[in-house]
Amino acid sequence: MSKKGCCNSVGECFFDYYTSKILVIRSRKVGTLNRFTQALVIAYVVGYVCVLKKGYQDTDTVLSSVTTKVKGIALTNTTELGERIWDVADYIIPPQVVRRFDEEEVQARRFKCPLTSLVPPPSWVMKMIWLHLHAHTLYCVNSLLFTQGLSVQTGRCVNYNDTVKTCEVLSWCPLEKIVEPPNPPLLADAENFTVLIKNNIRYPKFNFNKRNILPNINSSYLTQCVFSRKTDPDCPIFRLKDIVEEAEEDFQTMAVHGGVMGVQIRWDCDLDMPQSWCVPRYTFRRLDNKDPENNVAPGYNFRFAKYYKDSDGTETRTLIKGYGIRFDVLVFGQAGKFNIIPTLLNIGAGLALLGLVNVICDWIVLTIMTRKHHYKEQKYTYVDDFGLVSI
């Protein structure tokens, strides 16, 4: 061993430059194959990962706040209610647009009354119960009914009419009538109601805020525009009918039993581009299950009550069962911005794959090609614990 041969001191070796010895094979076949596969890998990394999938970007998901404002008024004229006006304060129960009402007559609390009907009411839990009831008409099992949202039974049986006996129940009286929702719906005009959706989003990671009312929109336009995919894609005011139709539903049909519509606002933003390119995209789809096969309480309805106190102090209420179309505003999206880490992650992975190319080519050269032995000799030097292995 000469002094020069190895390192006498670390310092001496530290600045040595180690590079692997290379065998250059002058063969078009291999060469072409090699360049070709390399080209593929590079094309993939540059073209697909970087350009198409924006692999050089760090991403963040959207943070959103929504306010809505409904406009519209409807006139109804029914035998029970007579001519009647519905304005926002009447039909908006946040967060849904109630679309028709079956208004019961005023009820008084704490009266005792006979069950008014023996036909099974429509709602989902009752079905079972009532059938059961038939089997036990005379016992009027308490425990069962108690938990099932119908009414509390006193356990006594009273005359419903001259022929039928029924259970006495403790409830708001008279009992809610079991009626199919009328068709056409009461507030059929609601299809022309408009809703203004104000949406403010934020990408916390990039400290980026934006509104769905774009800067290039002025008030005078907003006062009269209505969203339309073709003509007014940026207008944040939607006609209910349009929303439902875009989801390929029929408004009047849907109105009968109600339903839930999803207003999806997608914010996909490339923050390396001008901010003005980052605009919301609106899509609509129906969220509830309309086919009654595997469904309970189809459509969307709910009960609420207005309470009054009579002059004699008796508390009464007006029970309202509203069949509504609820509009859920779902905001989602992803923003991307250049970031060094994902970039180098992808480049690194690309380089590693380039290494793989060599492995493949080596394998071909040394196993497939006719002159493989010839190449092996040059590429490999064999050594074992006892010295050089003669070739």
Add this chain to the structure above:
Amino acid sequence: MSKKGCCNSVGECFFDYYTSKILVIRSRKVGTLNRFTQALVIAYVVGYVCVLKKGYQDTDTVLSSVTTKVKGIALTNTTELGERIWDVADYIIPPQVVRRFDEEEVQARRFKCPLTSLVPPPSWVMKMIWLHLHAHTLYCVNSLLFTQGLSVQTGRCVNYNDTVKTCEVLSWCPLEKIVEPPNPPLLADAENFTVLIKNNIRYPKFNFNKRNILPNINSSYLTQCVFSRKTDPDCPIFRLKDIVEEAEEDFQTMAVHGGVMGVQIRWDCDLDMPQSWCVPRYTFRRLDNKDPENNVAPGYNFRFAKYYKDSDGTETRTLIKGYGIRFDVLVFGQAGKFNIIPTLLNIGAGLALLGLVNVICDWIVLTIMTRKHHYKEQKYTYVDDFGLVSI
């Protein structure tokens, strides 16, 4: 330099194939070590990253919409209220299930009345205030009380009764009585109420929608099923009592002061598998802090009022303080689907690690093994600026 030796033209060289010259060491020791470590790395990449952690998948987070429907009716019989029926319209104030009420007598606005009680009311801000008040009974400091949600003082002192003087306040009269929530709770039966949860999810990136009412469920089953982890894991109808018990709470205890329950729906889906494998998992936990140590306004309660107008036009209200159990439905989850980018990212990283294996083995061969000099000779060729270095 011969023409052949180097490239006279780029084209000539472009298809040369460069492969590094290899020294093959015929040593079981190193060989075994080498293969073993390689095996480890490969096992990790294939087994752990790809199979277990699904490193080949791109992921997306869930987008969700929830509707709920509560069923249940309760009968209460208290001295103040007498026999009384509570149905959905009475006890649902979205989004919570109100579980008991302390109903005040009707209050009239704009009357002047003496403070009815000198004991500190239970609510959190008042505590401090009242103590303060005692110190200043005769001054009845306005500014302080003004901002603290008790009532506005006129600044005058009036007789509360023959013995005690107190501050005159401007408020709805009479003042709300300070009472501990009765135990057992008013609507004890509510534990048998059932809630139907309809959940519609979407993975925007994969354009995948699903409902928690699975296709294989039919209506007749839904009309009677109640969720049970063992027997009915897919039923979307939950008995309140079960929810609370699964969170290891006692319903009746929790009902007294109210609380917030979290109904967690987890959607972890592998979209490379059949869609039918993507099902919701329900778990329940308590969200509010029950231990009173570092807590304010323990439990969950809120006030609301019903407003009446008397025949003489005076506006009165019935103030209701409800102690409720609020049910928050929290939907979360992640969907994964095969995607080429993460796949190659992980493979690339794996290959790079394989390279690391060689470095380690080299180090062992050339520094630890007895015949290291012997190997070095073969592996290294030394050259400096003045030509080959003699070995």
Add this chain to the structure above:
Amino acid sequence: MSKKGCCNSVGECFFDYYTSKILVIRSRKVGTLNRFTQALVIAYVVGYVCVLKKGYQDTDTVLSSVTTKVKGIALTNTTELGERIWDVADYIIPPQVVRRFDEEEVQARRFKCPLTSLVPPPSWVMKMIWLHLHAHTLYCVNSLLFTQGLSVQTGRCVNYNDTVKTCEVLSWCPLEKIVEPPNPPLLADAENFTVLIKNNIRYPKFNFNKRNILPNINSSYLTQCVFSRKTDPDCPIFRLKDIVEEAEEDFQTMAVHGGVMGVQIRWDCDLDMPQSWCVPRYTFRRLDNKDPENNVAPGYNFRFAKYYKDSDGTETRTLIKGYGIRFDVLVFGQAGKFNIIPTLLNIGAGLALLGLVNVICDWIVLTIMTRKHHYKEQKYTYVDDFGLVSI
């Protein structure tokens, strides 16, 4: 070919150790450059990726549940309403704090009445309509008005007063007066209201739960603290005025037309650290667009109604238009915890980049340096299909 030279059996070769032959160049220039670039890469991987960006962590986004409780009472004294008290039950309509009311006189449904005013009302859709109306005063086009939330016209023209004729409309009577919101706002005192925000978060992937009421806070502190960035950064009780001021808005100005405030709670947690380091950070910003340029329905207001029944059974309502400041609580954040996959991903990428360093140095050595030919000779061996290429 000697038996030893190549593999007669797989087993024989399997434990051979393949290591590339290395050319060591004793040149300070290249060596230094080489080490330097290597140092750079390592510094980046270790320092930036691992330490700064925590590239070794797997991340999860927050899952959150919020409950709020507002405290405060206000005294108002206006000509229409007289001296009046507003407490929580009066001014809270979830989820917003209503800050001032224009209370209309009681309205009776189903009356016919003349349009009371010819000035355009302030609300956004009406503007257009009324102008239109002027053009058609005598026709009183039905269809147009019908859909625009003003009122339904009978189509007849009646005397508004001795001089002006106007359209008869079917609506709650009298019509809502068109008034600018009074300034200063009615509930000016609301700036001293306080809101308690209870926030419970969860990182599902790490099964980590926490509350914004930190363990080290005790009840007695909570009863009296108010959030302040300097003195009480952990107190979950906020004075409305502070919230608005932190967003650089003026409360009294904002109160006139109302608005939407965002209370942002950021949970950035490093779960490799003690849990006590994982604390919420509160920030505030205004979510609605205050400049009226490209805005409709500036501020935040809404209508709701209280319904009464007169002794004669006529239904009447009190329409209330509330101008409110709505507080949206936006919870976001990211938790990181050590995970082997991202770690190795980054290390792998780093190694691949180290490989890149060699490529660069090789290029320099073999093309720039004066003695490049000298090095080439040693590094490269040329071979073509017909044998060794003489150098």
